[in-house]
Amino acid sequence: MSQIFSPSPKHCAIANNKRYLANLPKHLPFNKKLIYFISSLFTSILCFIFILYFTLRPAKPQFALQQADVYQLVLLAPTNLLNSSIQLTFLSTNPNQRVGIYYDEFQVYAAYRGQQITADTPIPGFYQGHQETNLLTASLVATGMPVAPSFRYEVGRDQVxxxxxxxxxxxxxxxxxxxxxxxxxxxxxxxxxxxxxxxDSNSPSASASSGPLSSRPQGTRCSTDV
Structure with a gap:
């Protein structure tokens, strides 16, 4: 007489667990190693950046005005349109001993009593080495630039x-x-x-023989924000 064996629920659960473990992906330990490696690499990069920043901490570049000459500053009445011509010379210095500077964009302009009186003039991009100083020049001009109605009054007051x-x-x-x-x-x-x-004797809108307005501040430091 044969005996019929019926598995209990406990036996079924054990069998299912064995099948589940057998079907787990074999590369799971490799994934854990990869995640650990990426996390360690990311942490190392962050530490390197912080150490680099706090060790070097680049100082902002320094600029000093050498000379500024106003050749023309003429207000066209009654339109309040300005024609201007200004020649600018200044020094740019990188004070860092271990950090170089790439100037990708650089534009200069002149302002008078809060009003821009020349167009933006681009200075070609350049690289500045460690503790290097460069002489920069720019010709600032404006033709028919609108200014406030008070411009003529302000200029007259300064002339007095x-x-x-x-x-x-x-x-x-x-x-x-x-x-x-x-x-x-x-x-x-x-x-x-x-x-x-x-x-009156050296107004830029007078005759050419009177000469331009000139400022030679002998290396006056400019303020710089980065």
Whole structure:
């Protein structure tokens, strides 16, 4: 007489567990190693960046105004349109001993009492090595630039006072270079002040023989924000 064997629920559960374990992917340990490797690599990169930043911490570039000459500053009546011509010379210095600077974009312009009085003039991009100084020049011009109705009054008041204050401003984008590593782009702004003698005898709108308004501040430092 044969005996009929009927498996219990406990036996069925054990059998199902064995089949589940047998069907697990064989590469699971490899995936764990890969995840661990990627996490370690990412952590190492972050640590390297923090160490690099706190060790080097690049100082912002320095700019110094050497000379500014106003050859033309004529307001066309009654339209309040301005024609201007200004020649600018200044120094750019990288104060860092281990960090180079790529200037990808750099534009300069002149402003008078909060009003822009020349168009933006681009300066060609350049690389500045460790503690290197470059002489930069730019011709700032405007033809028919709209200005506020108060412009004529402000110029007349400065002419009576005998001096004119111009602001020479720059804006652009730079990148830091450490060894073969180059950072992303950073925006920067430059602000220089030029004080010029201003009177009837040396007005830029007078005859050419009277000469331009000139400011030679002998290397006055400009403010720089990065």
């Amino acid at each position: 006072a005998g001096r004119m204050v111009l602001r020479l401003k720059g804006r652009g984008k730079l990148r830091w270079k450490v060894g073969s590593w180059v950072s992303g782009g950073y925006r920067f702004n430059v602000d220089c002040v030029a004080v010029m003698p201003f009177g």
